[in-house]
Amino acid sequence: MSVISSYARALAVQTGRAQPVATVRHVHLSATPMVFIPLKLAGEAAAPLAALVGTDPANPRLLVVPQPRNRDLRFAFMAELADVMLPYIEGFAAVTETVEAKTPYERSSDAPQLLVPNRGGVAFTKLLGRSTRFRRADGPYPVHPSVPVLGQWLTFLAERAEYAGSSALVALTEALALHWATGQSPMEDANLATQLAWIAPPEGQNGPEAALAAEDPLTSPPAGPETHPDFDGQVLDHAIRAYESSGSPAQVREALRTQLEPTWALMWQAVRLLRGLPEAATVDARWAKDRDQFTRETARLADGGFPRGRVDGAVSAAIRLADLESALQTYEAQRAFDDPLVMTEHRVAGKAFSGEVVAVDATRRIVPPGKTRPAPRPLVTIRTSDPVRLSPGKRLFSSRNRKQKTEIVSIAGDLVVIQINDQMGRGSTPAPGSVPEVGEIVCYAELDPGGGQRPRLPSGEDTPWTHGGPPAPYVPTDEDAQEAWS
Amino acid sequence: MTRLDTLRGPAAPLDHNARTIAALAVNPGCDRRALLDAAGIDKQRTATHLGYPAPFGQSPFAITRAASFDALVKANGCAHLLRLLRDTLDLSISEASYSDISDVGGSDNHQVRHTRTRALLKRAASDGEGAGTLFDHPLLKLGVAGHQVYLEPAIIAFQIEGRFHVVEIKSFAVIDDQADAGQVAAAARQSAVYVYALRALFASEGLDPDRVSHDVVLVCPKDFANHPTATLLDVRQQLAALDRQLSRLTRIDRILDELPVGITFDIEAQSPDEAAKAVSTVDARFAPECLSSCEMALFCRAEARDSGSTDMLGRTARDELGGVESIPTALGLADDSRLPSPEQTEIAEQLRYVRRIYIEAVA
Numbered sequence: 001m002s003v004i005s006s007y008a009r010a011l012a013v014q015t016g017r018a019q020p021v022a023t024v025r026h027v028h029l030s031a032t033p034m035v036f037i038p039l040k041l042a043g044e045a046a047a048p049l050a051a052l053v054g055t056d057p058a059n060p061r062l063l064v065v066p067q068p069r070n071r072d073l074r075f076a077f078m079a080e081l082a083d084v085m086l087p088y089i090e091g092f093a094a095v096t097e098t099v100e101a102k103t104p105y106e107r108s109s110d111a112p113q114l115l116v117p118n119r120g121g122v123a124f125t126k127l128l129g130r131s132t133r134f135r136r137a138d139g140p141y142p143v144h145p146s147v148p149v150l151g152q153w154l155t156f157l158a159e160r161a162e163y164a165g166s167s168a169l170v171a172l173t174e175a176l177a178l179h180w181a182t183g184q185s186p187m188e189d190a191n192l193a194t195q196l197a198w199i200a201p202p203e204g205q206n207g208p209e210a211a212l213a214a215e216d217p218l219t220s221p222p223a224g225p226e227t228h229p230d231f232d233g234q235v236l237d238h239a240i241r242a243y244e245s246s247g248s249p250a251q252v253r254e255a256l257r258t259q260l261e262p263t264w265a266l267m268w269q270a271v272r273l274l275r276g277l278p279e280a281a282t283v284d285a286r287w288a289k290d291r292d293q294f295t296r297e298t299a300r301l302a303d304g305g306f307p308r309g310r311v312d313g314a315v316s317a318a319i320r321l322a323d324l325e326s327a328l329q330t331y332e333a334q335r336a337f338d339d340p341l342v343m344t345e346h347r348v349a350g351k352a353f354s355g356e357v358v359a360v361d362a363t364r365r366i367v368p369p370g371k372t373r374p375a376p377r378p379l380v381t382i383r384t385s386d387p388v389r390l391s392p393g394k395r396l397f398s399s400r401n402r403k404q405k406t407e408i409v410s411i412a413g414d415l416v417v418i419q420i421n422d423q424m425g426r427g428s429t430p431a432p433g434s435v436p437e438v439g440e441i442v443c444y445a446e447l448d449p450g451g452g453q454r455p456r457l458p459s460g461e462d463t464p465w466t467h468g469g470p471p472a473p474y475v476p477t478d479e480d481a482q483e484a485w486s
Numbered sequence: 487m488t489r490l491d492t493l494r495g496p497a498a499p500l501d502h503n504a505r506t507i508a509a510l511a512v513n514p515g516c517d518r519r520a521l522l523d524a525a526g527i528d529k530q531r532t533a534t535h536l537g538y539p540a541p542f543g544q545s546p547f548a549i550t551r552a553a554s555f556d557a558l559v560k561a562n563g564c565a566h567l568l569r570l571l572r573d574t575l576d577l578s579i580s581e582a583s584y585s586d587i588s589d590v591g592g593s594d595n596h597q598v599r600h601t602r603t604r605a606l607l608k609r610a611a612s613d614g615e616g617a618g619t620l621f622d623h624p625l626l627k628l629g630v631a632g633h634q635v636y637l638e639p640a641i642i643a644f645q646i647e648g649r650f651h652v653v654e655i656k657s658f659a660v661i662d663d664q665a666d667a668g669q670v671a672a673a674a675r676q677s678a679v680y681v682y683a684l685r686a687l688f689a690s691e692g693l694d695p696d697r698v699s700h701d702v703v704l705v706c707p708k709d710f711a712n713h714p715t716a717t718l719l720d721v722r723q724q725l726a727a728l729d730r731q732l733s734r735l736t737r738i739d740r741i742l743d744e745l746p747v748g749i750t751f752d753i754e755a756q757s758p759d760e761a762a763k764a765v766s767t768v769d770a771r772f773a774p775e776c777l778s779s780c781e782m783a784l785f786c787r788a789e790a791r792d793s794g795s796t797d798m799l800g801r802t803a804r805d806e807l808g809g810v811e812s813i814p815t816a817l818g819l820a821d822d823s824r825l826p827s828p829e830q831t832e833i834a835e836q837l838r839y840v841r842r843i844y845i846e847a848v849a
Contacts, residue, residue: 003806004843006803006807007807007841007844009799010799010803010807010817011817013794013813020848041547042545042548043548043551043552044547044551045659045707046659184774184799185798186774186803187800188777227545229542229543229545230543232546232547233546236547237546310662341844341847344843347843348836348840385839483711
C-alpha cells in the first residue's frame with residue numbers, strides 16, 4: 001500500500017471500475033497451471049471437505065469427503081487428490097535443459113504451478129501438507145503410498161509461496177491486487193468474486209453494482225477454504241446425514257459442487273485477465289528460480305528424502321530468514337525497475353527520482369578512495385520534480401543498467417548530481433552508451449536488485465550452545481506417522 | 487423507564503460479552519455501536535430489519551466442535567483441565583473444588599448470579615489459601631461508557647495459592663506449537679476483558695486487584711487431535727489497551743443528549759425506512775474491519791459509500807490520502823478542481839503530484 005494505490009482506489013470509486021497499479025504482469029503464469037480450490041470443514045483444524053481441481057477449465061475434477069469426521073474417508077480423499085496432482089507435478093521432472101553456468105547443471109524446463117483463490121487457500125495447502133507428509137503406508141493406520149508423497153509436495157509448494165516473487169503456488173486475489181486497485185478496501189479484496197467484479201464487471205453493470213451482487217453467497221459462494229455458515233447449516237448438514245443413512249455420497253457431492261463451480265469459473269477468468277497483461281522483464285528469471293528449486297526437490301525425493309521436520313533447526317531457520325529477506329529485496333527492486341507505475345510508489349516516498357539529464361561531465365577522472373590511479377568517475381546532473389529524500393553517498397541503481405553502481409554526490413533544489421562508479425568498459429574514457437546523455441529521461445532508485453549477501457553462518461553441526469547446540473538430525477518417528485487426526 | 491429502554495423498545499436487553507467489548511474497544515470512536523450495545527439492542531435483528539443482515543455467522547459444525555471440546559476439557563470435574571494447570575502453571579494441585587455458577591438455586595437471574603459470583607469469589611479470596619478452586623461461568627459486571635453491563639460468562643476463574651487466573655477454552659488448533667495469530671490475538675483481547683472485569687470486582691470488594699493474574703491460561707486442541715493443550719498468555723498489553731480505550735469511550739449520556747427527543751430504534755414499531763432514519767441520527771465510524779466483528783457493518787458501509795467517504799477504502803488508504811474525509815474532495819484536490827482549505831494545502835500539493843506521476847506512468 002502506498003499513496004499511489006490509495007489514489008488509484010479513490011479513482012476506482014469515481015470511475016466505477018478498478019484502476020491499474022501495474023503496467024506489466026509481475027507473476028509467472030504457466031501454460032498449464034493447475035487450479036486448486038480446497039474447502040475445509042468449519043471448526044476443524046485441517047479436515048478437508050472437498051476440492052475442485054484440474055488443469056482444464058472445461059473439465060474440473062470434484063473430490064469430496066462425504067463425512068469429514070471420518071479419518072479413513074479423509075485419507076481416501078488425499079489419495080484421490082494425489083491421483084490428480086502427482087502425475088501433474090512429477091510430469092515436469094521428465095524434460096530438462098542444461099544451464100550454462102560455472103558448473104553446468106540440469107534444470108527442469110518447466111515446473112508445476114498451483115493456483116488457489118486466496119491466502120487462506122495457501123495456508124490450507126500448507127496444513128494439508130503438514131497433516132499428510134509424516135504418514136506411512138505400513139504400520140498402524142496405513143495410508144495409500146501416494147499420500148505422504150503428496151504431503152511432501154504440498155509442503156514444498158506452500159514453502160515456496162513464502163518467497164516473494166515465487167510463482168509456484170499463487171493466491172489469485174493477491175496476484176490480482178498486485179495489478180489492479182479496486183474501489184473497496186484491501187480486506188474486501190480477499191474476496192475473489194467482488195475483486196473481479198471491480199476489475200471486469202459484467203456487461204451493463206459498473207464495479208460497485210457488480211461487487212454488491214457478488215457478495216450474495218447464493219450466487220457467489222465463498223472461495224474457501226471456509227464454507228458459508230448458512231450453507232453448512234441449511235444444506236451440508238442434511239447432506240452429510242443423508243450420506244450416513246443411505247451410504248450414497250451423491251447429495252454431498254451435489255451440494256459441494258454448487259459451492260465450488262462458481263469459484264472455478266472466477267479462477268479461470270482471473271487467469272485470462274492476468275494473461276492479458278504483457279509479462280514483466282524479470283518474471284522469467286524468477287520462474288527459473290522456482291524451476292531450480294523444483295529440480296532440487298525432485299532429486300531430494302528421488303533419494304528418499306525425509307519429510308521436512310515440524311520445526312527448523314537454528315541454522316536452517318537463520319538461512320531461511322536471510323533468503324526470504326533477500327528474495328523480498330530483489331523482488332521489490334526488480335518490480336520497480338520493470339514497471340514505471342510501480343516505481344511511482346518509490347518516487348512518492350522519496351526513495352527514487354526521475355528526471356531529465358541536464359549536464360554530463362563524462363571525462364571526469366578521480367583517484368577513488370583506496371586506489372592509487374585515476375579512474376573515470378563521470379558526473380551526471382539530473383533535473384527532477386520528485387521529492388527526493390536521499391542523502392549524498394547513497395548508492396543508487398537504475399533500470400538503464402541494473403548492475404551499474406552510482407552514488408549521490410549532491411542535491412540542490414531540483415538538481416541531483418550523481419557519480420557513476422562502474423560498468424563503463426576498460427578504456428580511459430567511458431564506453432559509448434554506458435553514461436546517460438544530456439536530454440535523456442532517467443530514473444534512479446535506492447533499490448538493489450542484487451538482494452544483498454547472506455550472512456556467514458555456521459554449519460548445522462557447529463550450532464553454538466546459545467542456539468541449543470547442534471540439532472539432532474530429523475528422522476521421522478513412528479509417533480509422527482501415527483499422529484491422531486480426529 | 488430509562489432513555490436506553492425507550493431506544494430498545496419492549497424487547498429484552500442483550501448481554502454484552504467479551505467479544506462485543508473487545509470489538510467496541512477496537513473502534514472506540516463509533517457512537518452508534520456504543521449506544522446500541524449500551525441499550526442492549528439486538529444488532530443482528532436490527533441489521534436484518536434494515537435490510538443489511540450481518541455478513542458473518544457461525545457454522546453449526548464449528549459450534550458443535552467448540553461445545554464438544556469444551557465438554558471434553560471440563561469432563562470428570564475438569565480432570566483434563568487440572569492436569570494441564572499442573573503442567574503449565576507448574577503447580578502441585580492435590581485436589582480442587584469446582585463450583586458452577588451458571589444457575590443459582592434454579593434461577594438464572596443476572597442479579598442473583600452476579601451476587602453469588604461476588605460472594606463466592608470474595609470468600610475464596612479471603613480464606614481460600616492453598617487449595618485450588620475452580621469457578622465455572624462466573625457472571626461479571628463491567629462499566630462500559632458510564633453504564634454497567636453484565637458479561638456473558640464463557641470462562642473459568644481458577645484460584646491457587648491466593649492468585650486468580652482466567653482460563654479460556656478455545657477450539658482452534660495449536661499445530662506444532664503454533665496457532666493462527668489472528669485467533670490468538672482475538673482470544674487475548676477477550677481474555678483481557680475478563681481479567682479487567684475480575685480486577686474491577688476485586689477492587690470494589692476491597693481486595694487487591696493484582697491478585698488476578700495477567701497471565702491467562704488458554705486451552706486449545708493440540709495438532710490435529712482433540713487432545714487439549716494449555717499455554718500461558720500474557721495479556722498485559724491488551725489490558726493496557728482496553729483500559730485506555732474504555733476510558734476514551736464517549737459517555738453514553740453525551741450521545742443520548744444529542745438525540746432527538748422520543749426517538750426509538752424499536753424495530754417492531756417502525757418500518758425499515760423509519761428505523762434506518764432513526765439509527766442514522768447516531769454517527770457511526772465505519773472501517774472495513776467492522777465487517778468481521780459488527781452486525782451493523784453492511785448498513786454503515788452502505789452509508790459510507792453513499793457519502794463517498796474515504797473510510798470505505800480502509801484506514802491505511804484514508805491516512806495516505808491525508809485524512810481527507812471524502813473521495814470527491816481528495817480527487818478534487820488532486821486535479822485542482824477544488825480549492826484546498828488552509829489545512830489541506832500540504833496534502834493538496836502531494837495529491838496533485840501523485841496524480842501527475844500516476845497519469846504519466848499509466849500512459
